[in-house]
Amino acid sequence: MWDGSSNANLPWFKSHKSRVPETDIRDAEAYEFVENGETRPFVSETRTVHKDIAYEDGSTIDWLREEAAERERKRLIGTQRGLHGLLxxxxxxxxxxxxxILTGLGIGVVGAWLDVLVKWxxxxxEGRCAYGFFYNQVACCSGLDPGEICNEWQSWSQYLGVRSIFGQSLLQAAIYISLSSTSSIQIVFAGSSAVLVKTYAPYAFHTGIPEIKAILSxxxxxxxxxxxxxxIKALGLALAVASGLSLGKEGPLVHVACCWAYLLSRLLRQSxxxxxxxxxxxxxxxxxxxxxxxxxxxxGVLFGLEELDAFFDDGDVxxxxxxxxVIAAVSLQYIDPFGTSKLVLFQVSESGSTWRAFELVPWVFLAVVGGLLGSLLIKLNTAAAVYRRHSVLHDWPIVEVIGFTAITAAISYLVVFLRVQSSELVANLFLxxxxAKGDYHGLCNPTATWANIFLLVLTALVKIGFTAWTxxxxxxxGIFLPTIAIGACLGRAVGLITQAWHRAYPNAWIFSSCPPDPTVRxxxxxxxxxIGASAMLGGVTRMTISLVVILFELTGALSHVLPIMISVMVSKWxxxxxxxxxIYSTWIAMRQYPWLPAREFRDKGQTAAHVMKAASNLVVIHDDGQxxxxxxxxxxxxxxxxxGFPVLYGDQLLGFVLRDKLRSCIDSMLAEDSNMDRKCTFQPPSRASGSDNSISDLSPLLDEAVLQLRKDVPLELVVNMFQKLNLRHILFSEGGKLTGMVTKTDIVWLLTAGAPHAGALAEKQF
Known part of the structure; x- marks a missing residue:
C-alpha cells in the first residue's frame, strides 16, 4: 500500500483493469501511482460482489463495490453463448x-391528472359550472371565441341567487376562505392517517429535490x-396547490416521478x-x-445534469x-389537460418580438433585484424552518397548516392578484x-397604470413572505412556481413603468429606436x-443553462433567449x-445529507490532520491471530x-471491513451454528498462527487495498478524492500503522460549515 506524499511532486493517475482469480472478486478498478517516470502500484481497489447485502436507510452506498457488481452481472450475461445468451x-x-418507457408514459398521465385536479x-x-359540477372553468367555457363572456360558469353568489352587492361580496369571501382551508384540512386528513403518517407519508412533505439529490449521490x-x-405525494400535492397556498407542483413532480420509476423497477425486477x-x-x-x-x-435533461448531478459522466444515462x-412530454401533449392544444399554460406568442438596446437597462435592474430578493427568500425560508424546528409548531404541524392556510386565504382575498392560482397569475402576466383576449383585472388599463404597479409590487412582497413560510x-x-410568480409581478411592474415613461416622453432620445407609429408596440x-421570472428563479435556485432552456421551452420566446441569459447571469452573480x-443545496446542508457539492475547495495550507479523526478515537477490531x-x-x-471498522494486528493496519458485510456474515454463521463463542480471524490462513480449523476465516471480507494516505497530505487533495472517486472513507497510516481516518460525513461537515444554519435540521425528523 502507498502512503501519500506531501505537497511536492503531486501524482497523477491512470486506470486499468485488475482481476483477482483466487477470490470472488472480479473486474475491479486498479490504479497506478506515477512519479518521476516510475510506475508502481497505488491502489488495487477490489470488491467482492455481494448481491444479497442490502444497505440500511441512512447509509451511503459503496460506489466501487456496486459498479464492480454491475460489471460482473454484465460479464456473466456476456459469457452466455448461443440463443440463450442472445435472449x-x-x-x-x-x-x-x-x-x-412506462416511466415516461406514467409521469405524463400523472402530470395531466394533477393539472386537471388542481384546476378544478x-x-x-370561485364558482362552479352550471351544467356539470366536475367541469373546471376551462372545460366549462370551451368552444367560446376569445373575449366572449361565459354564461355557463357561475360564481357562488350567482348559483345561490344572492342579488345584493354586499351579500355577493360577503358570500364570495366566505366560500373562498372556507374552501381554501378545507383543501388544507383534506391534506391534513390525507396525511394524518395513522399508517401513512407514522410509516410512509411524512416523506411526502416538502419538495423532495434535496433528498433526490442526496439519493443520486x-x-x-x-x-x-x-x-x-x-x-400521498400526488394526492396531497393536488390539494395543496389548489388550496391557494404559495407553492408549486414542479419540484414534487420530480419526487413523484422517481417514486413511480422505483415502483416499476421493483415490479419488473430491473434495478x-x-x-x-x-x-x-x-x-x-x-x-x-x-x-x-x-x-x-x-x-428536464439539463436540470438533471446541472442541478441534480445526475448523469455520472455517463452518456447512456x-x-x-x-x-x-420526450415520452412524458408527448403523453402530456396528447392528453392536453389545459384544453389549449399547447404543452404548458405559459406559452406566449412572439408578436412584436423585437427588443431595443435601451431595454437592457431595466432588464439588468430586474436581474439585480432578482438576485437580491432570491438571496433574501433563501434566508427567510431557512430562518422560518429553523424557528419551526425549535418551536412548538414542530409538534403541531397540522395546526400550523390549517392556521397558515386560513391566514393566506384571508390576505389573498384582499389582494386581487393573489386570489387566483399562481399558474393563472403567471400566465396572464406573461401575456x-x-x-381580443380581454383585460385581466384591469392590467391593461392605461389609466390605472400606477395602481397596477402598486398592486404588483405588493403582490410580490406578500408572496415572498408566504413562500418563505409555506x-x-x-x-x-415546490418553490419554482411561486418564485416565477414573484419575479413575474416585479417584471411586469418594471415593464409598466418603462411603458408609462415611453408614453409620457415618446420623443426622448432614449426611445429613438422605437417605431414612430404610436399604434405599434x-x-x-x-x-x-x-425576464423578472428568470432573474428571481436564478437568484433562488442558482441554476444557469437548464434555467434558460426551461424558460425558452416554457414560453417559446426564441428571439429573447439572449436577454434571458443576461438576466440569469447577472442575478446569479x-x-x-x-x-x-x-435553495436546494441550503436545505441539504441544513439536513446534513451526505452530499458533496462539486465546487472547488481550497485548503489555505491545511492538511488532512485538520479533519482527521485520530486512531485513538476510532472503533477498531483487534486481531492478534488467535x-x-x-x-x-x-x-x-x-x-x-x-x-465499517479498521482491522489491526497489534498497531499494524490489516485492512477495513464494511459493517454490512460483517453483519451478513455473522448472521449466516449463526444460522449454521448458534455457538457465539466460535473463534474467527481476519488474517488469511498463511498469516494466522497455526492451522486450527475451528477458527473461521473472515479474511475474504477484509478490504486490504483500502485507500491510504499520510496525514500530512494537503486537505485539498483529500476533498478532491472524495468528490472525484465517490469514496466513503480514507484511512491514514505511517509506516503501516494506522494514524487516523476521514469519512464522507467529515468532508460534508467541512464543506457545509459556512452554510446558514448548517445541520440545524439534521436530527431525525420523522
Missing part, C-alpha cells in the same frame, strides 16, 4: 427500456421512494439490489418529472433521461395586452415579466455575493452504526 442480453436491455379544485373556490433512503409516498443501476434509472425519471412540470423535455422526458410546512410543496411588459448555495469470538463481533456491530 438473456435482449431481456436485460429490453427490461430497462420497458421501465424507461382551484376553480371551485449515494445516500440510501428507500423509504422516501415507497408506494405510499407516491400516493435489483444494485444501487448504481437504481440511481441511473432515478436520474432518467427525475428528468421526466421536470419535463412534465414545465413541458420542457430538453430542460443522459440518453435514457432524454427518451423518458401582452390584446383587446416551503417547509408538512405538505407537498415598443415596450412589451409581458416579456419584462419573463448578485446572489452568489451573499452565498454560493441555492481470533476473536462471534459474540464480540456481534456486540460491536450492534453497538456501533459506523459503516
Amino acid at each position: 438473456a442480453l435482449l431481456q436485460d436491455s429490453a427490461g430497462m427500456w420497458l421501465v424507461i 379544485l382551484g376553480d371551485l373556490r 449515494g445516500y440510501v433512503l428507500d423509504a422516501f421512494l415507497g408506494p405510499w409516498v407516491l400516493l 435489483g439490489q444494485n444501487e448504481v443501476r437504481k440511481r441511473k434509472l432515478l436520474a432518467a425519471a427525475a428528468a421526466a418529472g421536470v419535463s412534465v412540470a414545465f413541458g420542457s423535455p430538453l430542460g 443522459m440518453w435514457r433521461g432524454f427518451v423518458t422526458s 401582452e395586452c390584446d383587446p 416551503f417547509g410546512m408538512m405538505i407537498p410543496a 415598443c415596450i412589451s411588459p409581458g416579456f419584462y415579466a419573463i 448578485v446572489a452568489d455575493a451573499f452565498g454560493k448555495d441555492g 481470533g476473536c469470538t462471534i459474540k464480540e463481533l456481534d456486540e460491536l456491530v450492534k453497538r456501533h452504526t459506523y459503516h
Whole structure:
C-alpha cells in the first residue's frame, strides 16, 4: 500500500483493469501511482460482489463495490453463448427500456391528472359550472371565441341567487376562505392517517429535490421512494396547490416521478439490489418529472445534469433521461389537460418580438433585484424552518397548516392578484395586452397604470413572505412556481413603468429606436415579466443553462433567449455575493445529507490532520491471530452504526471491513451454528498462527487495498478524492500503522460549515 506524499511532486493517475482469480472478486478498478517516470502500484481497489447485502436507510452506498457488481452481472450475461445468451442480453436491455418507457408514459398521465385536479379544485373556490359540477372553468367555457363572456360558469353568489352587492361580496369571501382551508384540512386528513403518517407519508412533505439529490449521490433512503409516498405525494400535492397556498407542483413532480420509476423497477425486477443501476434509472425519471412540470423535455435533461448531478459522466444515462422526458412530454401533449392544444399554460406568442438596446437597462435592474430578493427568500425560508424546528409548531404541524392556510386565504382575498392560482397569475402576466383576449383585472388599463404597479409590487412582497413560510410546512410543496410568480409581478411592474415613461416622453432620445407609429408596440411588459421570472428563479435556485432552456421551452420566446441569459447571469452573480448555495443545496446542508457539492475547495495550507479523526478515537477490531469470538463481533456491530471498522494486528493496519458485510456474515454463521463463542480471524490462513480449523476465516471480507494516505497530505487533495472517486472513507497510516481516518460525513461537515444554519435540521425528523 502507498502512503501519500506531501505537497511536492503531486501524482497523477491512470486506470486499468485488475482481476483477482483466487477470490470472488472480479473486474475491479486498479490504479497506478506515477512519479518521476516510475510506475508502481497505488491502489488495487477490489470488491467482492455481494448481491444479497442490502444497505440500511441512512447509509451511503459503496460506489466501487456496486459498479464492480454491475460489471460482473454484465460479464456473466456476456459469457452466455448461443440463443440463450442472445435472449438473456435482449431481456436485460429490453427490461430497462420497458421501465424507461412506462416511466415516461406514467409521469405524463400523472402530470395531466394533477393539472386537471388542481384546476378544478382551484376553480371551485370561485364558482362552479352550471351544467356539470366536475367541469373546471376551462372545460366549462370551451368552444367560446376569445373575449366572449361565459354564461355557463357561475360564481357562488350567482348559483345561490344572492342579488345584493354586499351579500355577493360577503358570500364570495366566505366560500373562498372556507374552501381554501378545507383543501388544507383534506391534506391534513390525507396525511394524518395513522399508517401513512407514522410509516410512509411524512416523506411526502416538502419538495423532495434535496433528498433526490442526496439519493443520486449515494445516500440510501428507500423509504422516501415507497408506494405510499407516491400516493400521498400526488394526492396531497393536488390539494395543496389548489388550496391557494404559495407553492408549486414542479419540484414534487420530480419526487413523484422517481417514486413511480422505483415502483416499476421493483415490479419488473430491473434495478435489483444494485444501487448504481437504481440511481441511473432515478436520474432518467427525475428528468421526466421536470419535463412534465414545465413541458420542457430538453430542460428536464439539463436540470438533471446541472442541478441534480445526475448523469455520472455517463452518456447512456443522459440518453435514457432524454427518451423518458420526450415520452412524458408527448403523453402530456396528447392528453392536453389545459384544453389549449399547447404543452404548458405559459406559452406566449412572439408578436412584436423585437427588443431595443435601451431595454437592457431595466432588464439588468430586474436581474439585480432578482438576485437580491432570491438571496433574501433563501434566508427567510431557512430562518422560518429553523424557528419551526425549535418551536412548538414542530409538534403541531397540522395546526400550523390549517392556521397558515386560513391566514393566506384571508390576505389573498384582499389582494386581487393573489386570489387566483399562481399558474393563472403567471400566465396572464406573461401575456401582452390584446383587446381580443380581454383585460385581466384591469392590467391593461392605461389609466390605472400606477395602481397596477402598486398592486404588483405588493403582490410580490406578500408572496415572498408566504413562500418563505409555506416551503417547509408538512405538505407537498415546490418553490419554482411561486418564485416565477414573484419575479413575474416585479417584471411586469418594471415593464409598466418603462411603458408609462415611453408614453409620457415618446420623443426622448432614449426611445429613438422605437417605431414612430404610436399604434405599434415598443415596450412589451409581458416579456419584462419573463425576464423578472428568470432573474428571481436564478437568484433562488442558482441554476444557469437548464434555467434558460426551461424558460425558452416554457414560453417559446426564441428571439429573447439572449436577454434571458443576461438576466440569469447577472442575478446569479448578485446572489452568489451573499452565498454560493441555492435553495436546494441550503436545505441539504441544513439536513446534513451526505452530499458533496462539486465546487472547488481550497485548503489555505491545511492538511488532512485538520479533519482527521485520530486512531485513538476510532472503533477498531483487534486481531492478534488467535481470533476473536462471534459474540464480540456481534456486540460491536450492534453497538456501533459506523459503516465499517479498521482491522489491526497489534498497531499494524490489516485492512477495513464494511459493517454490512460483517453483519451478513455473522448472521449466516449463526444460522449454521448458534455457538457465539466460535473463534474467527481476519488474517488469511498463511498469516494466522497455526492451522486450527475451528477458527473461521473472515479474511475474504477484509478490504486490504483500502485507500491510504499520510496525514500530512494537503486537505485539498483529500476533498478532491472524495468528490472525484465517490469514496466513503480514507484511512491514514505511517509506516503501516494506522494514524487516523476521514469519512464522507467529515468532508460534508467541512464543506457545509459556512452554510446558514448548517445541520440545524439534521436530527431525525420523522
